[in-house]
Amino acid sequence: xxxxxxxxESAPATPxxxxxxxxFRLGAFAFSRDEYFxxxxxxxxxxxxxxxxxxxxxxxxxxxxFFYGIVNFDGVFGTTNHYGMVDVFAGRYNxxxxxxxxxxxxTVDTPVVHDVFVDIIxxxxxxxFDPFASPAETGSAFGVKNGDNDAAVTRERVTAQRMVGLPDxxxxxxxxxxxxxxxxxxxxPQDEPEVRAEPGYEGQIAAFSLKAYLSRSDVTWxxxxxxxxxxxxxxxxxxxxILPIIHGNDRAEWFIxxxxxxxxxxxxxxxxRKRATVVMKPGDVAAMPAxxxxxxxxxxxxxxLVWENNSSxxxxxxxxxxxxSRPVDFGE
Amino acid sequence: xxxxxxxxxxxxxxxQGQVVIIDDDPRNYAFSNVFDVASHARAFEQxxxxxxxxxxxxxxxxxxxxxxxxxVHDQFALVMDGEVVFEFVDVEQQPxxxxxxxxxxxxxxxxxxxMGTVVARQGHMVxxxxxxxxxxxxxxxxxxxxxxxxxxxxxxxxxQICQTTVN
Numbered sequence: 001x002x003x004x005x006x007x008x009e010s011a012p013a014t015p016x017x018x019x020x021x022x023x024f025r026l027g028a029f030a031f032s033r034d035e036y037f038x039x040x041x042x043x044x045x046x047x048x049x050x051x052x053x054x055x056x057x058x059x060x061x062x063x064x065x066f067f068y069g070i071v072n073f074d075g076v077f078g079t080t081n082h083y084g085m086v087d088v089f090a091g092r093y094n095x096x097x098x099x100x101x102x103x104x105x106x107t108v109d110t111p112v113v114h115d116v117f118v119d120i121i122x123x124x125x126x127x128x129f130d131p132f133a134s135p136a137e138t139g140s141a142f143g144v145k146n147g148d149n150d151a152a153v154t155r156e157r158v159t160a161q162r163m164v165g166l167p168d169x170x171x172x173x174x175x176x177x178x179x180x181x182x183x184x185x186x187x188x189p190q191d192e193p194e195v196r197a198e199p200g201y202e203g204q205i206a207a208f209s210l211k212a213y214l215s216r217s218d219v220t221w222x223x224x225x226x227x228x229x230x231x232x233x234x235x236x237x238x239x240x241x242i243l244p245i246i247h248g249n250d251r252a253e254w255f256i257x258x259x260x261x262x263x264x265x266x267x268x269x270x271x272x273r274k275r276a277t278v279v280m281k282p283g284d285v286a287a288m289p290a291x292x293x294x295x296x297x298x299x300x301x302x303x304x305l306v307w308e309n310n311s312s313x314x315x316x317x318x319x320x321x322x323x324x325s326r327p328v329d330f331g332e
Numbered sequence: 333x334x335x336x337x338x339x340x341x342x343x344x345x346x347x348q349g350q351v352v353i354i355d356d357d358p359r360n361y362a363f364s365n366v367f368d369v370a371s372h373a374r375a376f377e378q379x380x381x382x383x384x385x386x387x388x389x390x391x392x393x394x395x396x397x398x399x400x401x402x403x404v405h406d407q408f409a410l411v412m413d414g415e416v417v418f419e420f421v422d423v424e425q426q427p428x429x430x431x432x433x434x435x436x437x438x439x440x441x442x443x444x445x446x447m448g449t450v451v452a453r454q455g456h457m458v459x460x461x462x463x464x465x466x467x468x469x470x471x472x473x474x475x476x477x478x479x480x481x482x483x484x485x486x487x488x489x490x491x492q493i494c495q496t497t498v499n
Contacts, residue, residue: 163408163459184336193456197448204461205420205448210410211340211455227408227457229479232387234408234457254382254389256366256477258455259340261349266356275356279349282341283366283412285381285389286351292360300336305410307479309384328362328383330496332488 003105020145022123026116027106029088033124035143040077042090042104045097047076052129052141055121056244059131062117063157063222066110068308069315070248072293075272078245079113083312086113093248093293095271121153132219134240134301137183158224165208170226172208173216184240184301185215188259211258214238214303221296223306235306239298248293251314252327253306257284260302269293287327290318340454341367342413343473353498363495366391366412370475372493378435378478378486381493386433390486392476397469400438404430407460407480411452414474418458420447421465434483438465 014023023032030041038054040047057073064071066081075094080087089105091097125131127147128139132155160170172192173179181188193207210226214236217224221243223235239262247253248269255264257280264278269291278286278294288294296304317323341347346367351358364381373379375395382389392409394416404426409418421442430436442465452458460466468476480486 162406163457166459185338187336188338189455191453193453193458194451195448196450198446201420201422201447205418205450205459205464207418207450207452207456207458209455210457215338227459227479229387229406229408229481232384232479232481234410234479252384254384256382256389257349259338261339274354276354276358276361277352278361278363279352281347281349281365282339283346283368284349285362285364285366287360287362287382289360300338307382307384307389309387311385314385323385326360328488328490330359330490330494332490 003107016145024116024120026088026113027108028104029090029106031120038124040090044102044104045090047090049074049077051124052135053244055125055129055131055141058117058121059153060222060245062114062121063132063155065114067247068253069250070269070293072246072248074246078248080248081250082107084110086110088113093270093272095273122148122150125149125153131244132222134220136240155219157222160225160228163206163208163227164213166206167203172213179216179218181215182217182238182301188212188215190215210236211303214258220301231310233308233310235308237304237306238301239296239304240301241298243296246293246295249288249290251290251309251318252325253288253308254327255280255286255288256305256307257282258303258305260298260300262296262298262302262304264288264294264296266292266294289327290325341365342454343367343371343475350499351495358495358498359490361495362490364493366475366477369493370413378480379493380486380488381477383482383488386482388480388482388486390478390480392478394468394470394474394476398467400442400465400467401435401485402426402430402438402463402465403435403460403480403483404432404462405481406462407435407478409452409458409460409468410477410479411454411456411458412475412477413454414470414472415451415453416468416470416474416476418450418452418460418466418468420449420461421445422447423463423465426463431483433481435480435485436483437485
């Protein structure tokens, strides 16, 4: 394996290529695209991805600020979050690349990799293609350069500070605020809870309809924070088609299936060896342990409650063996 | 245009998925079902279905009127089935022995001013504000999923509620 730590500078992008897109560099990684594919080159190898898949993964990596743990764009390329620094890797979590010593990893200051990734997605996303939307609800990622879609690719992740619906916090969605009910959730009741505060207590008791809120989400596979109990974050999301990344956990993560069905393919985090398939139906609860990677498949748009512990101490606690990668102790 | 049916679960109608093991231990996934847990629970037991260090998600079956409770931190209740009426009272001082995490049942009726009520149905999320006293009730059995902290009222029954065998 080759590794490199690079400083605060990244190479400037080149002029547009014959397809209208710029090339980019991040340390020893080079990124280019043509009409159909993203091409990634590093000193010991090269890799190609369909451009729609690459942009969907890149969009989430940016919006989630590199998320918890590992964001595998596919079985070869991805990032690992060290919360201040980011590993950009190729083949690091692929058994064949590791054994052939063709993998490569660079550790980069988070703002540097963020800025390069933002430059890539803004340049490579054409007008009409929304990487956050389900494939059935957006235009094509393919072809020669055709405008841009900055409004879509610069969306910020919705994060309530206490709970959606409280004063000075995120608010429920509505037609008026630009969030119509999604085509696959037209049958979801839109009734809101009845909140009757006594005088002087307005805004101190609160409630909102989570299912109506989710039925109006315009994005897929993008958890947003709706309630906060210290470091405990409820992060529901609506899912359709395939999770565009393979998420490698650095802590246990919990899923509660609120509606419909998702199938999760679970692999060993470091080698990709298959471990399990988790089929989740409404009301099901499952943990993703801290030593796996997972990718979800949702045939119909579904509602998933992702529950996270946001503590920055967890990766170190697990790495040093102070906390088990297994989510619960059955002898408890 | 295609039509779609969105499926939610309930106490009276749920269908569990499963962990299909290839090369693993099913206990690594602590796989359970909210409605299955609630269907075997006594009213107002807080049974953990998810835990991450000091934090927990607990299932609670609501049937008739709960005791009054309080906690020093915010909690959130997601109604998974049924209709639940929440009542809130502003308590001036937390009772002695209120834990740093999780709720505690009050020995007596709270005496502070009423803050208000919330009527919530399936899919609604309700704030249980830090420092308030609260209780809830349901005429017909309902199910809550509580976002809280591990405390004296949370029960752990992983071997009983989770898939432990390879199907």
